[in-house]
Amino acid sequence: MANTFLTPKTIISGSGALKDAAIHIRNAGRKPLIITDATMVKLNNTALLEKILKENDTDYVLFPQVNSEPDDIIVKKATEVYKNENCDFLIALGGGSPIDTAKAVSILLSSDEPLSSYMGKQIDISRPNLIAIPTTAGTGSEATRFTIINDTKTKVKMLLSGACLIPDLAIIDPLFTISAPKSVTSHTGIDALCHALESYTSRKSQPLSDTFALSALKRIFRNLELCYNDGSNEEARIQMSLAAIEAGISFNNSSVTIVHGMSRPLGALFHVPHGLSNAMLLKDCMEYVVDGAYDRFATVSRELGFSDTQDDKKAAMIFLEKLNELLDHLNVPTMSEFGIKKEEYFNNIEKMANDAYASGSPSNTIKRIDVDDMVKLYQKIYR
Numbered sequence: 001m002a003n004t005f006l007t008p009k010t011i012i013s014g015s016g017a018l019k020d021a022a023i024h025i026r027n028a029g030r031k032p033l034i035i036t037d038a039t040m041v042k043l044n045n046t047a048l049l050e051k052i053l054k055e056n057d058t059d060y061v062l063f064p065q066v067n068s069e070p071d072d073i074i075v076k077k078a079t080e081v082y083k084n085e086n087c088d089f090l091i092a093l094g095g096g097s098p099i100d101t102a103k104a105v106s107i108l109l110s111s112d113e114p115l116s117s118y119m120g121k122q123i124d125i126s127r128p129n130l131i132a133i134p135t136t137a138g139t140g141s142e143a144t145r146f147t148i149i150n151d152t153k154t155k156v157k158m159l160l161s162g163a164c165l166i167p168d169l170a171i172i173d174p175l176f177t178i179s180a181p182k183s184v185t186s187h188t189g190i191d192a193l194c195h196a197l198e199s200y201t202s203r204k205s206q207p208l209s210d211t212f213a214l215s216a217l218k219r220i221f222r223n224l225e226l227c228y229n230d231g232s233n234e235e236a237r238i239q240m241s242l243a244a245i246e247a248g249i250s251f252n253n254s255s256v257t258i259v260h261g262m263s264r265p266l267g268a269l270f271h272v273p274h275g276l277s278n279a280m281l282l283k284d285c286m287e288y289v290v291d292g293a294y295d296r297f298a299t300v301s302r303e304l305g306f307s308d309t310q311d312d313k314k315a316a317m318i319f320l321e322k323l324n325e326l327l328d329h330l331n332v333p334t335m336s337e338f339g340i341k342k343e344e345y346f347n348n349i350e351k352m353a354n355d356a357y358a359s360g361s362p363s364n365t366i367k368r369i370d371v372d373d374m375v376k377l378y379q380k381i382y383r
Contacts, residue, residue: 003206005253006163008132008143013172013242015234018052018133021171026056028129028169029089033082035102036093037066043179045135049093061085066098068273071150072115072158075104082109089129092167095188096139096148096274099132103147103165106130115158116151123162132167135176137227137240138188138275140195140248142170150268157264159359166252172245174237182228186330187275189224189240192216193326194278195247197286198257201296202364205254212250214303219243221304221322225329258369259285261361262377265352270340279332283324284381290316292367334383342382349378 012021025032032053040046041064053060063078078101082090092102104115106127132142141147145165149158180188196216199209219239226236262285263277272280290297297316301307306322307315335345353374356362362369 003208003253005206005208006145006166007249007252008167008170010169011143011172011245012169013245014238015174017171017173018048018175021169022052022056024169025052025091025131026058028131031059031061031085031087032089032091032131033078033085033087033105034060034062034091034093035066035078035098035105036062036064037098038064040064040094040098040135045176045179046093048175049091049133060091061087066094066101068097069150069267069271070097070101070104071152072104073152075101075108075115075149079105079108089131091131091133093133093135095134095136095184096141096191099134099139099141099167100147100149102130102132103141104149104160106165107160115149115160116154118160119158123160123164125162125164127164129169130167131169131171133171133173133176134241134244136180136184136188137177137237137244138191140192140244140251142167142172143245143248144252146252148264148274155268156355157268159264159361170245172241174234174241177237177241178231178234180231182231184275185224185227185231186332187273187279188244189220189227190279190282190327190330190332191275192240192244192247193220193224194259194282195251195256196220196243197300198259199247199251199254200300201289201293201366202251202255202257203366204364209250209254212246213254214300216243216246216250217300218304219246221326225326228330255364256361257365258289258362258374261356261359262352262374264359265355268355269348269352270345272338272340276332276338279327279330280335280338281381283327284377286320286323288373288377289365289367289369290320292365296366335381336383340382345382346379349375352378
C-alpha cells in the first residue's frame with residue numbers, strides 16, 4: 001500500500017535559526033500578524049522576532065492575547081485584527097497554542113463558516129503564508145496538519161485537520177526553549193514523547209513515520225531529563241527541539257492514539273494544559289494497551305538499548321519500566337494536585353469517554369478501544 005508523507009516546505013533548525021531565516025520571513029509577505037501570548041512578550045522572545053523584522057524593514061502587528069487553551073473566540077478576534085490591519089501573512093511564536101491559533105485564523109480567513117463546521121472534514125483552503133516559531137520542545141504543531149481549538153459552546157476540543165494547515169516555514173531555534181521553566185520543559189517534552197510513542201504504536205504507522213518516531217524517542221530519553229535538570233544545557237535543548245519536530249512529523253503522517261484522545265476532554269473541561277494532561281494519562285494508558293502491541297513496544301525497547309531479549313512481552317515491559325522511571329523524575333502532578341475536584345471529575349467521566357471516542361484518536365490504537373475501556377481508565381487514573 002502506498003503512503004503519503006507530509007512535512008513543512010522548509011525547516012530551519014539549530015542555533016541561530018531565527019537570524020538565518022530572515023530572508024525567508026521577508027519573502028513571505030509585506031506585513032505579518034504575529035500571533036503569540038503575554039509570556040512571550042514578558043520573556044522578550046517577541047522582541048527577538050521584532051528586531052529581525054525591523055532590520056528587514058518589515059511592518060508587523062503583534063497579537064499577544066492567546067491563552068494556554070485557545071478557543072474559537074480568540075481565533076475570531078485575531079482574524080478580525082488581521083483583516084483590520086491589512087496583514088498579508090501569519091507568524092506564530094510560542095508553544096502549541098499560538099501555532100494552533102494561527103492555523104485556525106488561516107481557516108477563518110478563507111471562509112465565513114464557523115470553525116465547528118470543519119470538524120470531521122479534511123480541510124482544503126487557500127491561505128496566506130504561515131510561519132511557525134516554536135518556543136517549547138514538545139507540541140510539534142510547527143510540523144503538523146492539525147489544530148486543536150476549544151468550542152466554547154459545546155466545551156469540546158475541536159480537532160481540525162488538513163494538509164493545507166502545515167506551516168510553510170518552521171524555525172526551530174533552541175534559543176527560545178532555554179527560557180522555558182522546568183514544568184513547561186517537563187510537560188512539553190512528555191507531549192513529544194507521546195507523539196512519538198503513539199505514532200509508532202498506531203495502526204496507521206508507516207515506514208517513514210516509524211523512522212522519525214524512533215529517532216525522536218532516542219533523543220527524548222537521552223536529553224529530556226538533562227533539560228529538566230539544567231535548562232541552560234544548549235546541546236540538550238537542541239536535541240529536544242529536533243525530537244519535537246521529528247515526533248510532530250511522525251504523528252502527522254500516522255496518528256496519535258488513546259492518550260491524545262483522552263487528553264483533549266480533560267483539557268476542555270478542566271483547563272489542564274495539553275502537555276500536562278498527556279503526561280497525567282501516559283503511564284496508565286500505555287500499560288493498558290501494551291498487550292495489543294508487544295512487538296512494537298519491544299522494538300522501541302531494543303532500539304533505545306533497554307533490552308536485548310527476543311521475548312517481545314519481556315522487552316515491552318522493560319520499556320514501560322524505563323518510561324515510568326522517566327515520568328517519575330519529571331515530577332508530573334496528579335489530577336488532585338493540579339486542583340481537579342474528584343466529584344466533578346467523576347461526574348464528567350461519561351462525557352469525557354464519549355468525547356474522546358468521537359475524536360477518532362483512540363480507534364487508531366492497535367488494541368481495540370471502546371467507550372467502556374476509557375470510562376474504566378478515567379476512573380483508574382484519578383489520583
